[in-house]
Amino acid sequence: MSARAIIIGAPRSGSGKTSVTIGILRALARRRIRVRGAKSGPDYIDPGFHEAATGLSGVNLDSWAMAPGLLNALAGNAAADTDFVVLESAMGLFDGIPGTPGRSGAASDLAALYGIPTLLVLDVSGQSTTVAAVAKGFATYRPDVRIAGVVLNRLGSERHRKLCTEAVESLGLPVVGAIQRDPTLTMPERHLGLVQAGEHDDLMAFIDRMADMVERSLDLDAVMRLAEPLMPSGGDFAAALPPPGQRIAVAQDKAFTFIYPHVANHWRAAGAEIVPFSPLANEAPDSNCDVCWLPGGYPELHTGKLAAAANFRAGMAAFARTKPVHGECGGFMVLGEALEDADGTTHRMLGLLGHATSFAKRKMHLGYRQARLLSDCPLGSAGTVIRGHEFHYAQTIVAGNDQPLADLADGQGAPLGPSGCRRGHVSGTFFHAIARGD
Known part of the structure; x- marks a missing residue:
């Protein structure tokens, strides 16, 4: 039986995707659900956090760099021995390079190819009802990419949450999470991105704080209901890099x-x-x-x-x-x-x-x-x-x-x-x- 999957997407880097992804992964693992993290595009650092949060090796799924057979094989392996796959988008959901349709490297390619719904994380700091325009743009930009729900991030107050939620839900999109602004949850960075998982002095305490945030701020059951089965077909490893030695x-x-x-x-x-x-x-x-x-x-x-x-x-x-x-x-x-x-x-x-x-x-x-x-x-x-x-x-x-x-x-x-x-x-x-x- 294949796992169910969801994509965590956003308009840009820095919106809070990684914190939400790590928090969901760890919160599900604490429920004794066998869950695996995946990352679209070329990224070494986030899969390390995914593995630490779940105990299972992460995987990169890259629609540009990987031939379709290899992409399907890796996605199939990720889903084969797990109950749930959380796939974190790189940069913005639709960010890739022009070229062959379906092979831009964007997470939206994976959403369309495998029919995986997207949970959209929106940083609403500095705005209120305008967030609905952003959400509507995402929901209509590509008919083959389904925005299934929204998480509001960096809210300033209860009134702020109410204004944003009502605006987004008037579009028919459910708001399944509302995260208050909290500078202590910011993940440290350096020149190539986040500081690596193995460099945190107390990694699991840090990851558990992300899970606590998710359990406090998201309807985790609703998030799980949004997911759909991940069932790739026709996979092979012909394009994988062969071992250079025994x-x-x-x-x-x-x-x-x-x-x-x-x-x-x-x-x-x-x-x-x-x-x-x-x-x-x-x-x-x-x-x-x-x-x-x-x-x-x-x-x-x-x-x-x-x-x-x-x-x-x-x-x-x-x-x-x-x-x-x-x-x-x-x-x-x-x-x-x-x-x-x-x-x-x-x-x-x-x-x-x-x-x-x-x-x-x-x-x-x-x-x-x-x-x-x-x-x-x-x-x-x-x-x-x-x-x-x-x-x-x-x-x-x-x-x-x-x-x-x-x-x-x-x-x-x-x-x-x-x-x-x-x-x-x-x-x-x-x-x-x-x-x-x-």
Whole structure:
């Protein structure tokens, strides 16, 4: 029997989607309901909160980056062993990129494809009955996307709640939640989004406060009644990233955290073993592994400690002499010669590739990416197209003289030129791989 599902959407980031999602997930889990969180689009951080709230691994569902078969397979797996799926939208509900219909990357693609109703979270601070115009726009913008209910967020008073509720419900949309303004419930952020789940000093207490807020402010039974069965069909894993080896050494600590749950889960399902190690603890990759993977994360916050990790440095150099090493974004930065931190201090990195990067003069790089590999590497064989995304503030200040790893294009196919680096067994890119192209 498939789970029932609902999407938590909003007009924009910062409306309160994540707080509402985490609160609902935890409140349902406290009722002993088997519930799973999902996230539309490319996001590493929110699935960590989803997993902490429910005890079940989160999943990303990305209509642009994932071929339909892979998208259906992941959605089907998410629904197969749970009672309820709460899917959190990235940015605004309809925010994606122009292109093939149904493959924009927006959460609305998933709403239309699977018939999942949306619970709309509206930040009503600074307005009252105007909220009805916003709700009506959402309800009528796409006939194939159903707005099933509304949660009013950041209310200032009981009178404010009454005005907004009456205006929205005059449209025939039920208001199933009304959340008072409470600065203590704000989730801390840094340059790539929310502070990660594992960095909260008392994570479960924080998550339980979100659940308390939901139980106090939302009609949870009404929210559950709005949901519909999630029943994808025709799924397969042909476009999933295959494991790059039988035993994969993966850097895993506060500096290296950004690996998609669906990627790691598929590697395990395909029979590979993931062997974690911590560069911040001065650990080296297990020499018995076949390949080493340095994920993205926040190495720029730990540059001094990484620079001083002599055992990590020696172990990486020894590994790279005979076996493949790949780094994504933060991992790519650490593979280079040097990394300049936000204060302008330059720290020596691994030197396995010739580039140097800087976080002192930040510039945002953000968007979907299509990469055609120019040579074999842990991402795939030469000629393979990889779909993924780029999101970082660091800049390359020394290009080095390594060979490029891929020809890069944006999400709409506009060429961006050569990207990444390759030297011997070592490769790296600023873009994060999500799936193979189609």
